[in-house]
Amino acid sequence: MRADTFPFILTLGLSRLGSTLAVPTGSQSDTLIRSSFTELPSVNISMMASTPVPKWLSDFTGLTEWPGADPPYIPLDFIDLKSLPNIPPRAPGVCPPDRSTCSFDCFKCISFDDAYTCPTLSQTFDDGPSPYTPKLLAGLNHKTTFFTIGMNVVRYPEIYNQIKNQGHLLGCHTWSHKFLPELNNEDIVAQLQWSIWAMNATGSHLPKWYRPPYGGVDDRVRQIARAFGMQAVLWDHDSFDWKMETSPPSRTADDIYSDVRRWKDSGVNGLILEHDAYLSTVNSGIEVSKIVGAGQMTVAQCVDSIDYINTFD
Ligand SMILES: [Zn+2]
Numbered sequence: 001m002r003a004d005t006f007p008f009i010l011t012l013g014l015s016r017l018g019s020t021l022a023v024p025t026g027s028q029s030d031t032l033i034r035s036s037f038t039e040l041p042s043v044n045i046s047m048m049a050s051t052p053v054p055k056w057l058s059d060f061t062g063l064t065e066w067p068g069a070d071p072p073y074i075p076l077d078f079i080d081l082k083s084l085p086n087i088p089p090r091a092p093g094v095c096p097p098d099r100s101t102c103s104f105d106c107f108k109c110i111s112f113d114d115a116y117t118c119p120t121l122s123q124t125f126d127d128g129p130s131p132y133t134p135k136l137l138a139g140l141n142h143k144t145t146f147f148t149i150g151m152n153v154v155r156y157p158e159i160y161n162q163i164k165n166q167g168h169l170l171g172c173h174t175w176s177h178k179f180l181p182e183l184n185n186e187d188i189v190a191q192l193q194w195s196i197w198a199m200n201a202t203g204s205h206l207p208k209w210y211r212p213p214y215g216g217v218d219d220r221v222r223q224i225a226r227a228f229g230m231q232a233v234l235w236d237h238d239s240f241d242w243k244m245e246t247s248p249p250s251r252t253a254d255d256i257y258s259d260v261r262r263w264k265d266s267g268v269n270g271l272i273l274e275h276d277a278y279l280s281t282v283n284s285g286i287e288v289s290k291i292v293g294a295g296q297m298t299v300a301q302c303v304d305s306i307d308y309i310n311t312f313d
Helices: 055-061 133-139 150-155 157-165 185-203 219-227 241-245 253-266 279-292
Strands: 008-013 042-047 121-126 145-148 169-172 205-207 270-275 308-311
Touching: 121 279, 133 157, 133 279, 145 150, 150 157, 150 185, 157 169, 157 185, 169 185, 169 205, 185 205, 185 219, 241 253, 241 270, 241 279, 253 279, 270 279
Parallel strands: 121 145, 121 270, 145 169
Antiparallel strands: 008 042, 205 308
């Protein structure tokens, strides 16, 4: 692996959390609904790409290096931006006045092709791959689902392929973890296309499943993702494991285990949201796996569907 080339630090996050949005009805003053975010409001990612940009991608994009956190939009002939729903971009934390755009982050709205639950209690892990992911892989005794950030995929390709080679399911969690409803159409395409290319260049497959960061999805985002053949994956149970990483921590591992035991004991099923980005959340993920016990499913198994749109090896 080459040690490439353009190290940088970025802060991904919701720096405008709490800002207001011009809602087209003009009636937002008394109808604003604040969404609750389900991840750390700011995630530090530094990147040193290791996956080479393959020739097919370089020929297509004209770029020989992976992009930074604001990747360029590359037009694709199978995506017609003019046919998309006319839903204006909205800032994180501020919601439209009604459910008509079917936002999950604001209204927990589910669309017809969203995967949002599972017949068994089953873990899912977002935001990797990370240097802590191998510890999680060593501690799990079942197949699970990882929603990976494209910038991390090309930074940690060996860990990505370790996940794949151990038979887990890999899904897309965008290129750089943006709140997608805030972006224009071109930038949403860019967030998806570059993350798909990262997964293809690294793992030789095309994802079927994506999880929108912060649960930020509405019918405009969904329609763009459908053009790539992808379906959104949401969740039933939030572990809020990232709250162990706030300063000071606003949640303990025991808080998480207590919730999971309650779900288990009450017999509820469904998808649990966790993260493999931190040592603390990897440790809790291993313990949660023990509490849940046998019977976990991958997201594709949960909805009796395919793992990938295509695989090339
Ligand atoms: Zn995330």
